[in-house]
Amino acid sequence: MKIAVCIKRVPDTETRIRIGADGKSIDQSGVKFVLNPYDEIAIEEALQLKEKSGDGEVVAIALGTEESQETIRTALAMGADRGILLQTDVAPVNPVTVAKALAAELDGAGYDLILFGKVSVDDGSQAVGTVVSELLGLPSVSAIGGLETADGKGTAEREIEGGVEVVEFSLPAVLTAEKGLNEPRYPALRGIMMAKKKPLEVKPVEVSDEGITVVELALPAERPEGRIVGEGPDAVPALIEALRTEAKVL
Amino acid sequence: MANVLAVLEQRGGALKQVSHEVVTAARTVADASGGGVDALVLGPSGIDVSGVGAYGADRVIVVEGDDLRLYQPEAYAAATVAQTQSGDYAAVLMSATAMGKDLAPRVAGRLDCPLAADVTELEWSDGIVVSRPWYSGKAIAKLEIAAAPCVVSVRPNVVNPIERAHDGAAEKAPPADVEVRARTVEIKEPEKARLDVTEAPVVVGGGRGLKEAENFALLEELADALGTAAVGASRAVVDAGWRSHAEQVGQTGKTVSPQLYIAVGISGAIQHLAGMRTSKVIVAINKDGDAPIFKVADYGIVGDLFEVVPRLTQEIKNLRGG
Ligand SMILES: Cc1cc2nc3c(=O)[nH]c(=O)nc-3n(C[C@H](O)[C@H](O)[C@H](O)COP(=O)(O)OP(=O)(O)OC[C@H]3O[C@@H](n4cnc5c(N)ncnc54)[C@H](O)[C@@H]3O)c2cc1C
Ligand SMILES: Nc1ncnc2c1ncn2[C@@H]1O[C@H](COP(=O)(O)O)[C@@H](O)[C@H]1O
Numbered sequence: 001m002k003i004a005v006c007i008k009r010v011p012d013t014e015t016r017i018r019i020g021a022d023g024k025s026i027d028q029s030g031v032k033f034v035l036n037p038y039d040e041i042a043i044e045e046a047l048q049l050k051e052k053s054g055d056g057e058v059v060a061i062a063l064g065t066e067e068s069q070e071t072i073r074t075a076l077a078m079g080a081d082r083g084i085l086l087q088t089d090v091a092p093v094n095p096v097t098v099a100k101a102l103a104a105e106l107d108g109a110g111y112d113l114i115l116f117g118k119v120s121v122d123d124g125s126q127a128v129g130t131v132v133s134e135l136l137g138l139p140s141v142s143a144i145g146g147l148e149t150a151d152g153k154g155t156a157e158r159e160i161e162g163g164v165e166v167v168e169f170s171l172p173a174v175l176t177a178e179k180g181l182n183e184p185r186y187p188a189l190r191g192i193m194m195a196k197k198k199p200l201e202v203k204p205v206e207v208s209d210e211g212i213t214v215v216e217l218a219l220p221a222e223r224p225e226g227r228i229v230g231e232g233p234d235a236v237p238a239l240i241e242a243l244r245t246e247a248k249v250l
Numbered sequence: 251m252a253n254v255l256a257v258l259e260q261r262g263g264a265l266k267q268v269s270h271e272v273v274t275a276a277r278t279v280a281d282a283s284g285g286g287v288d289a290l291v292l293g294p295s296g297i298d299v300s301g302v303g304a305y306g307a308d309r310v311i312v313v314e315g316d317d318l319r320l321y322q323p324e325a326y327a328a329a330t331v332a333q334t335q336s337g338d339y340a341a342v343l344m345s346a347t348a349m350g351k352d353l354a355p356r357v358a359g360r361l362d363c364p365l366a367a368d369v370t371e372l373e374w375s376d377g378i379v380v381s382r383p384w385y386s387g388k389a390i391a392k393l394e395i396a397a398a399p400c401v402v403s404v405r406p407n408v409v410n411p412i413e414r415a416h417d418g419a420a421e422k423a424p425p426a427d428v429e430v431r432a433r434t435v436e437i438k439e440p441e442k443a444r445l446d447v448t449e450a451p452v453v454v455g456g457g458r459g460l461k462e463a464e465n466f467a468l469l470e471e472l473a474d475a476l477g478t479a480a481v482g483a484s485r486a487v488v489d490a491g492w493r494s495h496a497e498q499v500g501q502t503g504k505t506v507s508p509q510l511y512i513a514v515g516i517s518g519a520i521q522h523l524a525g526m527r528t529s530k531v532i533v534a535i536n537k538d539g540d541a542p543i544f545k546v547a548d549y550g551i552v553g554d555l556f557e558v559v560p561r562l563t564q565e566i567k568n569l570r571g572g
Pocket of ligand 1: 013037456457458459460483484485486487498499500501502503504514515516517518519520521522525535536537538541553554555556
């Protein structure tokens with residue numbers, strides 16, 4: 001199986017966000033960047049599929065700045081065979097723009113499966129993988145928590161409100177990975193050493209992000225100061241009173 | 251002038267509540283720009299769409315088919331694109347539910363137009379202007395969309411449905427002919443169906459303070475007493491296998507905006523707060539008065555949850571009973 005995994009460099013989820021001087025982006029100083037947690041799940045799935053099929057190749061592809069090379073190295077350390085950086089300084093606001101750049105690289109390259117994370121924890125569009133499938137004319141299932149493949153066909157489960165959808169699809173296909181699909185491995189020391197020698201191709205790309213622009217980036221409104229209504233079970237009546245008369249939610 | 255196409259959602263042949271939210275949002279944009287609202291309904295025959303006009307739809311376009319009973323990605327995308335191209339729409343709106351999060355990117359990809367996903371605010375000011383959370387709500391981006399059409403998905407529970415009666419006359423459109431390569435074959439539903447955390451008006455969230463999986467029964471009872479409530483969980487308890495991932499609230503779980511979120515034995519880690527800080531009212535119950543959850547809570551009780559929660563459940567039962 002030849003499998004592509006699209007991965008993104010994102011701020012660590014621990015990051016306290018500060019707004020940058022332009023008022024439209026974050027202040028990146030001191031921010032630690034990591035491989036998007038959902039993309040780890042996609043890589044893990046790709047590695048397991050390759051291991052199961054006994055042969056094949058896992059290619060990690062990122063669109064981003066030069067620094068995304070580090071992110072690709074993390075994927076290589078987990079076990080991906082090679083990496084491709086589509087290098088640009090543009091960070092698109094429209095997920096369709098990202099998808100187009102990735103689709104141009106993926107098109108015609110003969111992948112049996114193209115995997116994505118369900119969502120990037122920075123823009124949180126939950127879109128890029130599904131848009132890529134449309135651009136390439138491939139079937140896709142998003143946010144999968146379970147997967148079985150055999151003989152050019154697959155069955156995936158995706159969680160919906162109050163249930164689980166079971167979707168059957170044909171390969172080649174695009175899938176986006178939800179938590180619960182697997183437990184991503186940590187790169188072992190040996191993997192980290194080997195990753196340094198694995199091929200990482202850097203391709204400069206032109207990206208133009210049109211039709212949607214950032215007017216302003218702001219911190220969310222602070223929640224109004226709350227109060228402790230009391231201690232222990234005896235505070236319950238006061239809480240109920242507050243929820244009924246002040247907050248009016250009971 | 252901006253005409254808006256509102257894509258509604260049905261389950262089991264009945265329109266979901268989020269449909270009214272989407273029509274309301276669409277009406278607000280259309281009114282500000284002097285346009286109209288068309289609602290699109292996809293599903294099996296016999297869906298009752300008579301109430302859609304009340305929320306502001308001028309027309310309701312119904313695409314029926316036995317194989318549209320479940321969400322079928324290709325057929326739904328094709329029909330939505332066909333309707334969008336048949337009219338002069340500035341925006342295609344839908345709810346950012348499991349379906350909307352899959353359908354919106356398909357439509358945007360096929361139309362090659364901008365997509366703004368999971369927006370929390372939407373207005374018209376010489377163009378569509380939206381606000382959407384970035385960094386899981388740790389920042390809010392305000393975006394201007396210059397292209398028409400565009401696709402926008404709206405976070406469930408953030409728009410208050412408003413009744414503004416319009417004609418809402420129903421007409422039928424034929425389903426699109428598609429080659430099916432991905433087919434939804436069934437929906438597996440749990441035996442005891444509880445509301446989903448993203449849809450419930452009240453969420454009772456439990457954390458490691460509950461000590462063990464069995465103790466979540468306390469929260470189930472509280473949720474039952476509250477009526478339309480869901481049980482949510484912190485990642486710590488999901489990772490421990492006490493609760494399913496479907497219930498996880500936070501940056502790598504679900505984002506919820508209920509009327510009331512009750513955090514029980516949850517410390518309030520930054521990743522958890524990212525998923526629930528837009529709740530309208532937050533209550534925290536924690537034995538540690540310095541727990542960060544109290545910083546976002548409107549009301550807090552410092553105390554042992556094993557004493558506080560049963561009392562709360564009892565008082566709510568008394569209230570409901572009497
Ligand atoms: C990449 C990444 C993503 C993450 N995503 C998420 C996410 O989506 N959602 C999420 O929730 N977390 C997430 N986390 C984990 C997060 O950092 C915290 O570890 C987690 O939220 C802690 O869960 P908790 O509050 O249940 O447990 P703890 O932090 O252990 O808190 C337990 C609380 O219970 C209280 N308590 C104990 N006993 C009692 C009692 N008898 N009565 C009352 N109170 C009591 C304690 O005072 C304490 O405040 C993520 C972490 C990472 C690194
Ligand atoms: N710049 C990028 N480069 C490579 N893959 C990306 C990029 N942005 C998003 N993706 C992929 O698309 C998924 C969904 O991202 P998003 O639509 O931004 O939530 C991510 O989990 C990645 O797998």
